Amino acid sequence: MLESLIVGAGLSGLATAHRLQQRDRHFLITEQDDRVGGVMISRQRDGFLWEEGPNSFQPNPILLKLAVEVGLGDDLVLADRRLPRFVYWGGRLLPVPMSPGAAVRSPLLSFGGKLRALLGALGFVPPKMGANLTEQEGEETIWQFIHRHLGSEVAERLIAPFVSGVYAGDVHGLSMAAAFRRIYELEAKGGGLVAGAIATRRQNQPTPPDPTLPQTKPGELGSFREGMEMLPKAIASRLGDRLRCQWTLTGIERLPNGYRAQFHTPTGPETVETRSLVLAIPAHRVAPLLAPLTGTAQEVLGAIPYPPVACVVMAYPDQAWRRPLQGFGNLNPRHQGIRTLGTIWSSTLFPGRCPQGWRMISSFIGGATDPAVGAMDQGAIAQQVHQDLSKMLVKPEFEPEVLAVRVWPKAIPQYTLGHGDRLHHLTTHLQQFPGLILCSNYTDGVALGDCIRRGLAAADQVEESQK
Incomplete structure (x- = not known):
């Protein structure tokens, strides 16, 4: 036995x-x-290296230790943490603010939206209320929690597309406590998100870096030389x-x-x-x-x-792009005329993964808000993604080199x-x-x-x- x-x-x-x-x-x-x-599926062909599942990881100590133990310490590759993220809103790709100063200047939120988010972050938050919460036994969805703390603009324009990127999920159905427990618990620790974060930092002193592991910086994303697999x-x-x-x-x-x-x-x-x-x-x-x-x-x-999600990997020549492809990628809130959930600018994130003269991107479509994607054929999925990209990133006269369409019928648990x-x-x-x-x-x-x-x-x- x-x-x-x-x-x-x-x-x-x-x-x-x-x-x-x-x-x-x-x-x-x-x-x-x-x-x-x-x-975790990595593929190579004609000088292209792409992923058909997860594209990167946060290089935390537990993952790095495992990588070193199995001989991959020297194969680790890290993306530039300064690469901006974008959200498609109002017909434009707008950078996600990554600092207080950038948030003040950002056109992604209105003045009222910024003020509402600031007050909420500082702890001026209404209590839980509403008939729905009674039916939900007091448990809040992600939308309810973020709307209460930071306002509707942050919930719709930043958090909803982020949740689509992580869970391929619907903010109106996912549990805040289950999906983002650490953020959820900040309220109990400090009343507001900022005070909760400060209290958490005081309680949890940073652990000194392990000198036997590859050294990384906060905010970096990792992969391996020949892909995640x-x-x-x-x-x-x-x-x-x-x-x-x-x-x-x-x-x-x-x-x-x-x-x-x-x-x-x-x-x-x-x-x-x-x-x-x-x-x-x-x-x-x-x-x-x-x-x-x-x-x-x-x-x-x-x-x-487990809603269906399709990963669509495409390449376009350098001259096809409407803008320099410098960034991590873009997320697309619902109701903006774009069906694709988001796109990772793969060849910018990890350079050297496509031939000279080309740029490669990985898009995701489907999820809890669009389960019909699971019944579409691969050609129709690729065409839909190309149409979306033509509105945001590429010139419509250029056709893509479709490297892969991987449909995951049951992708991510909700x-x-x-x-x-x-x-x-x-x-x-x-x-x-x-x-x-x-x-x-x-x-x-x-x-x-x-x-x-x-x-x-x-x-x-x-x-x-x-x-």
């Missing part, structure tokens, strides 16, 4: 496997695809025969001292018995597998929405109202199943750093369950 079985070789599952391997534990990790990494591949390369690809989990049984998992594999059915079982796969895959064991898990996990309470209830319920561990981005964070943190914590849970 194994000490641990990890199902799913995305970044969370791989982080768990990496930590267990460091501790010389007896485990197996399986993956239903013929490759590892989940949504280098990280999962590097972890997997060290696992040897502990990794089994093309193994699809078809059933789970509970045993007196653990679990029995049934798999469909290229060589036929396989059965694995294990003392602990880490499910590092999406909620919509976990739900039917746990149904024979617990209806509660099926009910909670099966109800988590932390809707009640998400935190439902997950807490489920976690409490699963205490009846010792050694059963849920480890995926539907629990507490969708960023890559969250995935690694969660995966390492799952390894600790495995160790604890063996005692």
